[in-house]
Amino acid sequence: MSHKKFATLAVAALLIVVVAWFGHVTNQEVGGIVQQQFTQQQLLLTRQAAVGIEGFLDEKTVLIEVLAADASDTSPEGMARSFIPIYYRSRGFFAIQFINSTGVVVSGYPPEDAPIGFDLYAENKNQAFDLAKDRRETYTTDPTPLFEGGLGSYVWVPVYDDNEFKGTILAIVRVSSLSERFLIDVMPEEHGYMYMIDYSGRSLYDGAHKEMIGAKYVGSFCTNNSSYAEILSEQMQKKEGTGYYFDESSGEWRIVAYTPVVWRNRVWSVATSVPASDVDALVHSVYRKQILFIAIVIVIILAGSGSIVHIFSRWNRELENEVERTTEDLKKSNTELESANTRLTELDRLKSEFVSIASHELKTPLTSIKLSMDVLRSLSGSEKDIRTRDELFGIVDRNIGRQSRLVNDLLDISRIETGTLKFNLEHVDLYDIIRESVRSMRDIAEEKGISVHTDLEGETLAITGDRDQLVQVFVNLIGNALKFTEKGEIRIQVRMVAGHPEIRVSDTGIGIPPDELDRIFDKFHQVDSGLTREVGGSGLGLAICRGIIEGHGGSIRAESEVGRGSTFVIVL
Numbered sequence: 001m002s003h004k005k006f007a008t009l010a011v012a013a014l015l016i017v018v019v020a021w022f023g024h025v026t027n028q029e030v031g032g033i034v035q036q037q038f039t040q041q042q043l044l045l046t047r048q049a050a051v052g053i054e055g056f057l058d059e060k061t062v063l064i065e066v067l068a069a070d071a072s073d074t075s076p077e078g079m080a081r082s083f084i085p086i087y088y089r090s091r092g093f094f095a096i097q098f099i100n101s102t103g104v105v106v107s108g109y110p111p112e113d114a115p116i117g118f119d120l121y122a123e124n125k126n127q128a129f130d131l132a133k134d135r136r137e138t139y140t141t142d143p144t145p146l147f148e149g150g151l152g153s154y155v156w157v158p159v160y161d162d163n164e165f166k167g168t169i170l171a172i173v174r175v176s177s178l179s180e181r182f183l184i185d186v187m188p189e190e191h192g193y194m195y196m197i198d199y200s201g202r203s204l205y206d207g208a209h210k211e212m213i214g215a216k217y218v219g220s221f222c223t224n225n226s227s228y229a230e231i232l233s234e235q236m237q238k239k240e241g242t243g244y245y246f247d248e249s250s251g252e253w254r255i256v257a258y259t260p261v262v263w264r265n266r267v268w269s270v271a272t273s274v275p276a277s278d279v280d281a282l283v284h285s286v287y288r289k290q291i292l293f294i295a296i297v298i299v300i301i302l303a304g305s306g307s308i309v310h311i312f313s314r315w316n317r318e319l320e321n322e323v324e325r326t327t328e329d330l331k332k333s334n335t336e337l338e339s340a341n342t343r344l345t346e347l348d349r350l351k352s353e354f355v356s357i358a359s360h361e362l363k364t365p366l367t368s369i370k371l372s373m374d375v376l377r378s379l380s381g382s383e384k385d386i387r388t389r390d391e392l393f394g395i396v397d398r399n400i401g402r403q404s405r406l407v408n409d410l411l412d413i414s415r416i417e418t419g420t421l422k423f424n425l426e427h428v429d430l431y432d433i434i435r436e437s438v439r440s441m442r443d444i445a446e447e448k449g450i451s452v453h454t455d456l457e458g459e460t461l462a463i464t465g466d467r468d469q470l471v472q473v474f475v476n477l478i479g480n481a482l483k484f485t486e487k488g489e490i491r492i493q494v495r496m497v498a499g500h501p502e503i504r505v506s507d508t509g510i511g512i513p514p515d516e517l518d519r520i521f522d523k524f525h526q527v528d529s530g531l532t533r534e535v536g537g538s539g540l541g542l543a544i545c546r547g548i549i550e551g552h553g554g555s556i557r558a559e560s561e562v563g564r565g566s567t568f569v570i571v572l
């Protein structure tokens, strides 16, 4: 893996860890907040219920107190009558009774629930009666079981006429009328219930455990030092708050929120109990959403870093390819430079060689001419001298020819190289050109005892070309063949190959080594051999041939086997 890829993946991994860690911390915080919100909500419910119950009980108590204030001189019968509208208007009373100053029930409503003649002192039930009487204020009791079932709370209101104690109004308030109004149906059954306890920890109402009503939770519903007992003890201490407890009967944790209910000298406590799984479910639902969010963020990070890695590696690849290409190009130009350099060195060497050859080639005829001129000047008019003079003129003539050929060759090669060689193109007969070339070389061939054969297809072969230049090419090739052949023959063959005339000039001479086959067409190049030195030459002939043939749009190459001969192949 490349460094860039590794670095990108490492950054991505780091980002994922950071996002996951933040997610975890946020989850915990959100979990805490949700839990807090939830318990606060429960607490609000209990407060609502407590306020309702307190208002309800206060209303009842005040009604009775108002009645008691006005009833100082009312007869027991009249008292019972005044109970009727209160009983019906303010629902929730079990019964309202009037007990005279001696502690005997004298009237009440409804009549069937008024135990007329019941003597509190005789039955030893005078405790609350006495307290109300002595304190001269309303005294309320914790709910106790009622005769026909359920719980009822007793409200003792003393009746005084100035300082004369007339008796007590006793109103019994049903606890069920409280629970029906304020505790039942406050919350959906499957999500918890409400309950209410009195100061001593007895159940006044329990939405889920009806059998507990009237009994104490501690000892029956839970053990003394259980988590629930602790909550109950807080409730009995008139505190408001929330707590967790483990419910042994259902085997689950529950959350309790509780608020005290204050009614005169009584303090009860109302509470909600909901399964902790409810808040867990809430928290989990938040968790799930957050985890989904984190997962999406991680996927985005991964996808992002994946793309970055992809882009980086693509750039990398492109860069590598570019570098590779450039290196390749550099190598190529290097090789080209090297070979150009080699060629230049070779050219330089050839040029030096040429300078010495050319000087020699130029000087030799000059020397001959000079010598001949000196001899010519000393000749007399004798017959012998006349013969000598003719020979000397012949020598001068040949040397001038030799020198002018060399100068012409030099001019030709210079024109070829500068692209100024003119081609006088016309319709010509190739065979004619070949025959003329052979003819002009016949004397030399005969001198060397070498026969020149032509092998031509048909009588004529019309082509477009520069007659003189083509003659120069064939004369050059035949001349070379004669120069480098000791014995044997020279053959000129013409064939049509793929619609083009192919001319093969072959000899049976010394041949050319394979590595020289291409180079002999370079100017000044001569194969380094004794014979080459012996026969002389400028190394320009073949270069001129190639220039002329290529100028005609053709090609020239050499084939050879050392010691057996060479063939120059021209395709026009």
Ligand code: ADP
Residues within 6 Å of the ligand: 480, 481, 482, 484, 507, 509, 510, 511, 512, 520, 525, 526, 527, 528, 532, 536, 537, 538, 539, 540, 541, 542, 543, 566
């Ligand atoms: P030169 O004037 O030296 O002959 P050319 O360019 O005509 O120059 O030839 C170049 C060299 O090619 C010659 O010096 C010779 O070494 C070689 N060469 C050319 N033709 C032949 C041939 N027919 N047989 C052998 N070698 C040849």
